[in-house]
Amino acid sequence: MGQYNSFVVKIWTNEATAKFRGHIQHVGSQDATYFITMEKMVEFIKSHLGPHPGYSDKGRKDYFRASQADDEKG
Numbered sequence: 001m002g003q004y005n006s007f008v009v010k011i012w013t014n015e016a017t018a019k020f021r022g023h024i025q026h027v028g029s030q031d032a033t034y035f036i037t038m039e040k041m042v043e044f045i046k047s048h049l050g051p052h053p054g055y056s057d058k059g060r061k062d063y064f065r066a067s068q069a070d071d072e073k074g
Helices: 038-047 058-073
Strands: 007-014 019-026 032-035
Touching: 019 038, 032 038
Parallel strands: none
Antiparallel strands: 007 019, 019 032
16 A cells, blocks of 8 residues: 545636646645746645655555465465
């Protein structure tokens, strides 16, 4: 099972100028920023990807090892 991240993205458009601006918030950390380019939005998302600082893969590996052993037993 992979890790997931959730974001809330709001985008406002200005029809007169054909420009937009937005706000993005990482749900888990509550970090947030405003942006005026999609590149900045993607940069913010990328900065929040990866394992959580307290994340440990050990329990996950032990779980799958035990599950596999149970499957082999029948």
